[in-house]
Amino acid sequence: MNAVWETIGTMVRRRRAANPGPMTLDGTNSYVLxxxxxxxxxxxxxxxxxxDHLADLAAAGAxxxxxxxxxxxxxxxxxARLHELTGAPVRxxxxEFCHGADALYDGELIHAGGLTLEVLATPGHTSDSLCFAVTLGESGGPFANTEAASESVTKADPEAVIFTGDTILGSGSTVICHPGGKLGDYLASLALLRNRGSxxxxxxxxxxxxxxPVLDDIAAAARGYEEHRAGRIAEVAHAVELLHKDGIAEPTPAQVAAIVYGDIPENLQGAAQLSVAAQLAYLRR
Structure with missing residues (x-):
């Protein structure tokens, strides 16, 4: 192992891809469990x-x-490349994003890697967003005796985890990718994750x-996201009122984003406008 791997408890390892950017933060997290x-x-x-990223994933186990x-x-x-390297099905x-296997469905229980993973449909960021819930033991595990000296090891040893994709991020907030992503769906997904954690x-x-980074408490994280969204919805509604007073009957996402997200960098304005479009659609509902 080398320093690009991080051990999370005894049964999860994470490798961060070298693709940092405004939308990917410090890179995409790939997990092996x-x-x-x-x-x-x-x-x-x-x-x-x-x-190199995919080769490391392929070599992390069978x-x-x-x-x-x-x-x-x-x-x-x-x-597709990892499927080629390992022969493992992609679900x-x-x-259209599956290779050698059927599509996943909400509530499905998957038995693999000696674990049972539950598929949770959590649309909002995108229409197809999923989370995966798994309960982990506290001791043993195939990663407990790896070359820990060359790895970064988290302090937490969670018994239960949910892989959240982009539904809940380790820092910052999630973009609602309108029109596929819908704010109403996203709020329902946050409530689902909050309840699962609580x-x-x-x-x-x-x-x-x-x-x-890993978040120790998904319930607290979901509550924080819900509060953030409530604040943004109120800001968007207020911006619409201001634009109405200026004689703009149907404000565009760009016009609203200029008021609500005017302080964010130019390279994030497109993402802000996607979220505003989703919030406008939610308010018009």
Missing amino acids: AAPGARGVVVVDPGPLLE VELILITHHHGDHTDGS AALP NAPGRQVAALPGHG
Whole structure:
């Protein structure tokens, strides 16, 4: 192992792809997971088409399944290549992003890597966004005796985790990619994740995001996102009122974003306008 790998507890490893940017933060997180004594491993989000990144994922164990959280290229561009390298099937919500397997569906229970993963449909960021919930043991695990000296090891050893893709990020907020992404769907997805975290018996559920650091408490993270969205909705509604007073009957996302998101960098304005479009559609509903 080398320094690009991070160990999360005893059964999850994360490799961050070298694709940093305004929308990918410090890069896309690819995860490798398995239960104690399992012969195979599962990869969540292969990431971009970067040969060294994919070669490391392929060498991380006997890959038996590759899962996709949503269709964006920074999560899926390497999928076909990792399928070639490992022979493992790739499964996603959309059939066109699957390789050698059927599409995933909400509530499906997947048995792989010695684990049971539950598929959670969490649309909002995109229409096909999924999260994967898995309960992990506290001891043992195929990664417990890896060359830890050359890896970055998190302090947390979570029993229960949810891989959140871009539905909840490790830092910042998620873009609602209108028109496929819908704000009403996204708010429902946040409520689902908050409830899953709040109702976990006797334990805290961690969020393992597609970008950024691990979040120890998915319920708290979801609540924070809900509060942020409520504030943004109020700001958008106020901006619409101001534009109406200026005689603009149907404000455009760009006009609203100039008021609500005027302080963000130019290279993020397009993403801001997508979210504003979703919020305008929500308010008009």
